[in-house]
Amino acid sequence: MAKEELIQFEGLVTEILPDARYRVQLDAGHEIVAYTAGKMKKNRIKTLAGDRVTVEMSPYDLEKGRLIFRHKDERPSGAGGPPRPGQRGGQFRRR
DSSP states (O other): OOOOOOEEEEEEEEEEETTTEEEEEETTSOEEEEEEOHHHHHTTOOOOTTOEEEEEEETTEEEEEEEEEEOOOOOOTTTTSSOOTTOOTTOOOOO
């Protein structure tokens, strides 16, 4: 028996819930509870309220999903500039 096709939606994280879960408002207007996919956990991708995400869902349960991608957004000027005092800013190299 083959794996069924998963449905992908885009949405906005509205709330961070306990146990590494998130409340996501889909672009279609539906609200779901989603958890972080294994690759995002493995690579320590942080997700905050207000982030745009792609969610993968099973066609059998449209109330739950899995965050598979966090979209990079264009931050206002000032973000992405020089590092703040006390931060290394990428100059640290392991040997």
